[in-house]
Amino acid sequence: MRAIAGIVVRELLRFLRQRGRLVSSLARPFVWLVFAGAGFATVFSGAGAIDYRRYLAPGLLGMVVMFGSLLAALSTVTDREAGVLRMMLVAPIRRSTLALGKTLGATLLGTTQAVVVGALLLSLLRLWPGPAGLLLGCAAIVLSGLALGALGLVLAATMRSIENFAGVMNFVVFPMLFLSGALYPVRRLGPWLRALVHVNPLAYGVDLLKHALLGEWAGTGYGGEMPVALDVAVLAAFAAAGLAIAAALLGREGGVTRTAFRSPA
Amino acid sequence: MTATAIDARGLGKDFGAIRALGGLDLEVRQAEFFGLLGPNGAGKTTTVHLLATLLRPTRGTARVAGYDVVREDLETRRRIGLVFQETTLDRDLTVEQNLSFAARLWNLPGRVAGPRIDELLVQFGLRERRRDPVRALSGGMRRALDIARGLLHEPRVLFLDEPTAGLDPRSRRSLWELIQRLRSASGLTVFLTTHYVEEAEPCDRVAVLDRGSLAALGTPAELKRAAGVSSLEAVFLARTGHPLAASSAA
Structure with missing residues (x-):
């Protein structure tokens, strides 16, 4: 699958060329750790059971994956504006191959950033989950990357221009973050918000990361809140459904391709 | 290997109520340098996108490099090159x-x-x-x-959709020289769309497209002889009743 490799390599080359994106993606979780960590710690009721900064670690990693993968997949919108998407659509590859390549590229970017940040974060917080925990953590990062990358691609395929980007940040990224259990346990939220948590892929990713990294606190109510198998199944389902929908949207003549091909002239 | 590079039969495309292309019958021979001449909005880009499998025809069929553009889209795409506008x-x-x-x-x-x-x-x-x-x-x-x-x-067929549009006259000339050199390349069919008559002039054959239908087809010399005029610009006027609006300054 040379075409998939080509798409992934291009995503990497683009990422490495954008130094600002590289720096901010690595610095962002630590800024949150310092500021949100200090602020929320003052109202955190689990203070006796677990240090809030440690509680925050899985959520911050989930956040890194989300910003990395979801936003990378959203770059497909800029591909369309710059015309590069047309060139990919005229290549002799199936739309599903294109969707898979874009999602894998986004996943690779998100997971690499999360592994680097994760190593720094764990040593900074002196959090040692053991080999099994580390392995589960890596699996959680990869699965979340796939699910969020596929979701980002679906969003990108339905968006007309990057001007909608602020809308995505306000109505997708931030709600997903706040309803993921990244910053506080979700079990005390009201039924409406809890329903939203259950359709939020990031919530399952963060939960799986809590199982992986906070196994020591499993009995205190600050570890994972849902079964591991459910987390894995839902993330895999999100990834598969996202890929299928994105491939269909990319192949849709009257939608994405039509705006891509019909010049205003 | 087929001697016909492009074979369109009654090829047409509607966008909702808008008829972008009526029913195009067109045969382009292998190794031909073929020009599709028409003003903006005539349906040139729609034609190229239909032949390049990027749009699905509303009616008619087309084969490019021997492959059906709808049923064998991947095979078609493997054998064509497309340079977008x-x-x-x-x-x-x-x-x-x-x-x-x-x-x-x-x-x-x-x-x-x-x-x-x-x-x-x-x-x-x-x-x-x-x-x-x-x-x-x-x-x-x-x-x-x-x-x-x-x-x-x-590729066996190279589509060039308005390749020199938007360039300054000097770049246009040097790019046009590069394009002309493609003719000698072995067996390559070039399908060029343009609204510049001087780019249609050196083509082996020219199809004149206006408002989604074919107004004339032949070698530049044939077209001029048939219309009794001395330039392709006049051919366009004679066949469609209105001038090719685009300027030909270069």
């Missing part, structure tokens, strides 16, 4: 990275792609700029790179 290069990547990216998408193994890329960079005068990002290239050089990329996988 606007550049489709990745501006952040270098000249060489753009070509390598395309080589992977077209499934060319590295040992084939490497020498082919070198050859094209020389042919299109881009060898000195191979490590420069595309955003640093002039408009003319970007178009040259677009065309080089369209030829990378050695």
Whole structure:
């Protein structure tokens, strides 16, 4: 699958060329750790059971994956504006191959950033989950990357221009973050918000990361809140459904391709 | 190998209530340098996109390089090169990275792609700029790179959709020289759309397209003789009753 490799390599080359994106993606979780960590710690009721900064670690990693993968997949919108998407659509590859390549590229970017940040974060917080925990953590990062990358691609395929980007940040990224259990346990939220948590892929990713990294606190109510198998199944389902929908949207003549091909002239 | 490069029968496309292309009957022979002449909005780009499998026809059929554009879209795409009206290069990547990216998408193994890329960079005068990002290239050089990329996988049919539009006169002339040199390339069929008469003039045959239907088809000399006029511009006026609005300044 040379075409998939080509798409992934291009995503990497683009990422490495954008130094600002590289720096901010690595610095962002630590800024949150310092500021949100200090602020929320003052109202955190689990203070006796677990240090809030440690509680925050899985959520911050989930956040890194989300910003990395979801936003990378959203770059497909800029591909369309710059015309590069047309060139990919005229290549002799199936739309599903294109969707898979874009999602894998986004996943690779998100997971690499999360592994680097994760190593720094764990040593900074002196959090040692053991080999099994580390392995589960890596699996959680990869699965979340796939699910969020596929979701980002679906969003990108339905968006007309990057001007909608602020809308995505306000109505997708931030709600997903706040309803993921990244910053506080979700079990005390009201039924409406809890329903939203259950359709939020990031919530399952963060939960799986809590199982992986906070196994020591499993009995205190600050570890994972849902079964591991459910987390894995839902993330895999999100990834598969996202890929299928994105491939269909990319192949849709009257939608994405039509705006891509019909010049205003 | 078929002697007919493009065979369209009653090919048409509607966008909702708008009829972009009526029912086009067109045969383009292999190795022909074929021009599709018409003003903006005549249906030139729609025709190219239908033949390149990017749009599905509302009516009619078309075969390109021997393959049905609807039922055998991947096979068709493998054998055509398409240069869009606007550049489709990745501006952040270098000249060489753009070509390598395309080589992977077209499934060319590295040992084939490497020498082919070198050859094209020389042919299109881009060898000195191979490590420069595309955003640093002039408009003319970007178009040259677009065309080089369209030829990378050695297609049988190359579609050039208004290749010189938007360029300054000097870049237009040097790009046009590069395009003219493609004629000698072995067996390559070139299908060019343009609204400049002087670009249609050197074509083997020209189809005149107006408001989604074919107004005339033949060699430039035949068309002029049949209409009893001395220029393709006058042919357009005689066949459609209105002038080809675009200026021909270059």
